[in-house]
Amino acid sequence: MTAVTSTAPAAAEGSRNLTRTLLLGLLVLAAALPFLVGKSGFISNFTFLQLSLMIVYAIAVLGLNLLTGFNGQISLGHGAFFAVGAYTAAILIEQFGVNYWLTLPAAAVLCFVIGYLFGLPALRLEGHYLALATFGLAIAVPQMLKYKHLEPLTNGVMGINLLKPDAPFGLPLSGDQWMYLVVLVVAVGMFWMARNLLNSRPGRAMVAIRDHTLAAGTMGIDTARYKATVFGISALYVGIAGALHAIIFEFVSPDSFRFELSIAILVGAVVGGVASLPGAVIGGIFVQFIEKYADAMTKKLTQAIHLPLELQPWTLYGITLIVLIYVMPGGIAGGLAALWARLRRPSPGG
Amino acid sequence: MTEMKRRTVIAGLGALAVTPVFAPAIAQKRYDDGASDTEIKIGNIMPYSGNASAYGVIGRTSEAVMKMVNDAGGLNGRKINFITYDDGYSPPKAVEMVRKLVEEDKVLLVFNPLGTPSNTAIQRYLNQRKVPQLFVATGASKWGNPRQFPWTMGWQPDYVTEGAIYAKHILSTKPDAKIGVLMQNDDYGKDYFNGFKQGLGAANERKIVQLSTYEVTDPTVDSQMIQLKNSGADVFFNITTPKFAAQAIKKAAEIAWKPVHYLNNVSSSFGSVLKPAGIENSQGIMVALYRKDANDPQWANSPDVVAWKAFMAKYMPNADMRDDGHNFGFSVAHTLLQTLKQAGNNLTRENVMKEAANLKGFESPLLLPGIKVNTSPTDFYPIQSVQLARVKGESFELFGDVLSNESTS
Numbered sequence: 001m002t003a004v005t006s007t008a009p010a011a012a013e014g015s016r017n018l019t020r021t022l023l024l025g026l027l028v029l030a031a032a033l034p035f036l037v038g039k040s041g042f043i044s045n046f047t048f049l050q051l052s053l054m055i056v057y058a059i060a061v062l063g064l065n066l067l068t069g070f071n072g073q074i075s076l077g078h079g080a081f082f083a084v085g086a087y088t089a090a091i092l093i094e095q096f097g098v099n100y101w102l103t104l105p106a107a108a109v110l111c112f113v114i115g116y117l118f119g120l121p122a123l124r125l126e127g128h129y130l131a132l133a134t135f136g137l138a139i140a141v142p143q144m145l146k147y148k149h150l151e152p153l154t155n156g157v158m159g160i161n162l163l164k165p166d167a168p169f170g171l172p173l174s175g176d177q178w179m180y181l182v183v184l185v186v187a188v189g190m191f192w193m194a195r196n197l198l199n200s201r202p203g204r205a206m207v208a209i210r211d212h213t214l215a216a217g218t219m220g221i222d223t224a225r226y227k228a229t230v231f232g233i234s235a236l237y238v239g240i241a242g243a244l245h246a247i248i249f250e251f252v253s254p255d256s257f258r259f260e261l262s263i264a265i266l267v268g269a270v271v272g273g274v275a276s277l278p279g280a281v282i283g284g285i286f287v288q289f290i291e292k293y294a295d296a297m298t299k300k301l302t303q304a305i306h307l308p309l310e311l312q313p314w315t316l317y318g319i320t321l322i323v324l325i326y327v328m329p330g331g332i333a334g335g336l337a338a339l340w341a342r343l344r345r346p347s348p349g350g
Numbered sequence: 351m352t353e354m355k356r357r358t359v360i361a362g363l364g365a366l367a368v369t370p371v372f373a374p375a376i377a378q379k380r381y382d383d384g385a386s387d388t389e390i391k392i393g394n395i396m397p398y399s400g401n402a403s404a405y406g407v408i409g410r411t412s413e414a415v416m417k418m419v420n421d422a423g424g425l426n427g428r429k430i431n432f433i434t435y436d437d438g439y440s441p442p443k444a445v446e447m448v449r450k451l452v453e454e455d456k457v458l459l460v461f462n463p464l465g466t467p468s469n470t471a472i473q474r475y476l477n478q479r480k481v482p483q484l485f486v487a488t489g490a491s492k493w494g495n496p497r498q499f500p501w502t503m504g505w506q507p508d509y510v511t512e513g514a515i516y517a518k519h520i521l522s523t524k525p526d527a528k529i530g531v532l533m534q535n536d537d538y539g540k541d542y543f544n545g546f547k548q549g550l551g552a553a554n555e556r557k558i559v560q561l562s563t564y565e566v567t568d569p570t571v572d573s574q575m576i577q578l579k580n581s582g583a584d585v586f587f588n589i590t591t592p593k594f595a596a597q598a599i600k601k602a603a604e605i606a607w608k609p610v611h612y613l614n615n616v617s618s619s620f621g622s623v624l625k626p627a628g629i630e631n632s633q634g635i636m637v638a639l640y641r642k643d644a645n646d647p648q649w650a651n652s653p654d655v656v657a658w659k660a661f662m663a664k665y666m667p668n669a670d671m672r673d674d675g676h677n678f679g680f681s682v683a684h685t686l687l688q689t690l691k692q693a694g695n696n697l698t699r700e701n702v703m704k705e706a707a708n709l710k711g712f713e714s715p716l717l718l719p720g721i722k723v724n725t726s727p728t729d730f731y732p733i734q735s736v737q738l739a740r741v742k743g744e745s746f747e748l749f750g751d752v753l754s755n756e757s758t759s
Contacts, residue, residue: 044453044454045449045453046449046450046453046454047454049449146535146565157467157535157536157537157565158441158467158470158471158536158537159441159467159470159471161470161471161473161474161475163474163478249442249445249446250445250474250475251441251442251445251471253441253442253467253471255440255441255442255467255567256441256442258567
């Protein structure tokens, strides 16, 4: 799993097996969760929805990690691909009665094509120029969704309501529990594919481009083509996350995908650990829970110490972010890896 | 008003909400989620943050009304547990918060969620779950459709009716009007605008020389106002929520554009609109009202205004009395209390909905004289009358008759 983290020490075979067993156990437990609680209501459907959202954001963060962490390109516009994926699913289900499973490949293909095409010219742009171009995309897409002549399809500013599918085969599960399983299975597949990609020749080429574009070019790697393709794959990941989001949340509107979403995905990637697969999971947790928690925490804090000034919900979030970046520049995953390495090999005198 | 007297008023108001303890033994107690022998759970979402946060006081007021009822012994002997969340006037957040209310907090009903976009986003879910979406704080015409959405009911006069009334007034007072319209670009704005066009009639639609729109996420409407002035319009129909309404009034004064100004009812607040925009800039603005301006001396002695003032003094002592949200919240909360009172010990969602559609001539506090709440199984529009008023000094001067539109679509 941690084969290509930038900070991965050469772990012993034994510990790798242990990690694998732990991971497998965790996945089995996660998958068994809906069956264990059934319809007892011990874990509410709302909680399952939140867990599903967390996994969906993890897929989106993973998509951005592939681009930023393993290929060295910055994007401030991935919320746009998320929106395209979500609307693809919503329009196909609502207007054309397509089965929800089929909307995932549809969103994937569409986002890959858009990402690839956007990537081609944009990739002549380096660093901050690319960041601005993608940021423009994030600003433009919600506006396009409100465009008058698209309204018959998108329903404009009011958005589209969907109905969550029920569990098939008469499984004793609620719609939310079933979709949680669907999201989990899709996520595992996406992570597995990402890992295999990174362990392959193209994956190594991606990292080579990140580390030294010029050197990679002289070794015969077609850097422009690679960069555009990675941009496409990254958009594909985020598009699938968007489609899943539409299905589980049962609602899309231009407001759901404002540029704040792009920032949230980027923050999740950086906080989790931008060049790490487990970091994407941590990023998903951060996007779904910490942001909302910070909002509530800020309120509680303001009330508790009777602050004379109105603390905005984002205040605490901002402070948390600054502290995290200073303490763990490699993200939480990087920080944990470093900590683990230090524990295993206590430095002399330490 | 002495402390003693105020207490009597509040006690009296509390007593209003308590029916005899001797309920007939035949009355079977029946409950759904959120109701029991001791408690009624009510869910609510409001924009406490974001561009429409001026409306947040409505939620705070409803909360305070429930506290008042609880202090007086509760409703039919049950304490009211009022749970309110912030949705930031954002539909996706509204969806998430309403799901939390229904699935985690297990409320009996969702009361007075605010805004057309948010209510549109949650309507399908609530109707599918058969959870009452009661007395929504939006006047879109679509909230009165019991056949398709039997679990959704509006409260205030609908926007289509109100828009048509302004149009008719323009036609009768200024037949050669050149009309400019500023509209929030969503279903709320379009609803008003459609009613307005209906009121004008197809032949007169060309009198609209300029339609400018804005998004609720926009920072200002300054450029739209300049556009409207440059169109040469001499009549202005202002379809905006409070923050933007105040901006528009202020900007009109800044650029010295002085049209005949009609402002939609949802921004008829001195506290959150006219005062921030400048009282002198607001003189002469016309608005359709259905509630008394409780600060207006002419109502000083009417019992509901006296009761409201006592309530405000005790439960919201630091609030801005000029903010119409307190007035709205107080009135709509009492319509809910009346509905629950009628439901008695049969607190199922179905029965709550049945009683909401069985309000007959109920005088919710602070409604204008002659305006009452009426519903039936086919009429889900509780309030359907308004009266025109104009801003004069620091209050509204009513003129003309109470205009009604008793539709039963």
